[in-house]
Amino acid sequence: MKIFIDTANLAEIKEAASMGLLDGVTTNPSLVAKEGLEFKPLLKEICKLVDGDISAEVVATDTEGMLREGRDLAKIDAKIVVKVPLTKDGLKAVRTFAAEGIRTNVTLCFSPTQALLAAKAGAYIISPFVGRLDDISSDGMGLIQQILTIYDNYEFDTQVLVASIRHPMHVVDSAMMGAHIGTMPFSVITQLIKHPLTDLGLERFLSDWKKSQK
Ligand code: E4P
Numbered sequence: 001m002k003i004f005i006d007t008a009n010l011a012e013i014k015e016a017a018s019m020g021l022l023d024g025v026t027t028n029p030s031l032v033a034k035e036g037l038e039f040k041p042l043l044k045e046i047c048k049l050v051d052g053d054i055s056a057e058v059v060a061t062d063t064e065g066m067l068r069e070g071r072d073l074a075k076i077d078a079k080i081v082v083k084v085p086l087t088k089d090g091l092k093a094v095r096t097f098a099a100e101g102i103r104t105n106v107t108l109c110f111s112p113t114q115a116l117l118a119a120k121a122g123a124y125i126i127s128p129f130v131g132r133l134d135d136i137s138s139d140g141m142g143l144i145q146q147i148l149t150i151y152d153n154y155e156f157d158t159q160v161l162v163a164s165i166r167h168p169m170h171v172v173d174s175a176m177m178g179a180h181i182g183t184m185p186f187s188v189i190t191q192l193i194k195h196p197l198t199d200l201g202l203e204r205f206l207s208d209w210k211k212s213q214k
Contacts (some may be wrong), residue, residue: 003022003184004053005189006026006184006185008037010035022052027056027057043076052079053081054077054080054081055107057083057107058093066090067093067097083105084107091118097122098122106118106123108127115143118158126147127163130164144173145177148177
């Protein structure tokens with residue numbers, strides 16, 4: 001499973017990339033706004049740091065506007081994947097982008113029917129938001145299983161990116177189900193590494209070693 005970081009923070013991206021485990025980056029308008037930096041220069045910097053897909057979202061809500069913004073974003077770097085919301089206008093834009101060879105990440109997916117339509121429109125990536133579904137007492141990971149089954153039934157090439165990951169169990173379940181990508185905040189990437197028995201074991205090894213050196 002590919003691991004993406006869900007942030008527009010350069011320090012976090014740099015740190016995660018230095019661990020050698022980063023396969024890509026997802027950004028969204030909220031994450032970019034938090035950084036208080038200009039969008040395009042920020043994307044250029046991110047592209048320099050990571051060798052993988054970098055999702056950049058359009059903010060237009062009409063097809064023509066999405067196409068204009070998306071074509072512009074795609075020109076920044078070959079790594080850019082244009083993120084488009086899962087609306088009727090968005091799906092129209094996805095079809096045109098696919099015909100032009102521009103890769104899309106269809107975002108804000110909350111149902112299997114939305115995911116089916118995104119794949120039929122030619123999405124490169126679909127982003128179902130598991131955490132936000134769990135927040136309203138729905139089964140986020142259940143949606144991932146449904147989408148994987150549907151895509152498998154019809155051999156769609158669209159990659160399933162598990163978005164809105166909140167904790168390591170979302171990552172474990174995604175990997176068990178065979179999702180293609182998981183995108184997560186830096187804090188979750190760090191949690192994936194940690195285990196109290198690793199810390200305790202290391203502490204014991206080092207203290208035993210020290211004692212033997214006296
Ligand atoms: C995905 O691309 C989104 O940026 C993201 O995963 C949303 O996560 P949130 O629900 O924690 O905001």
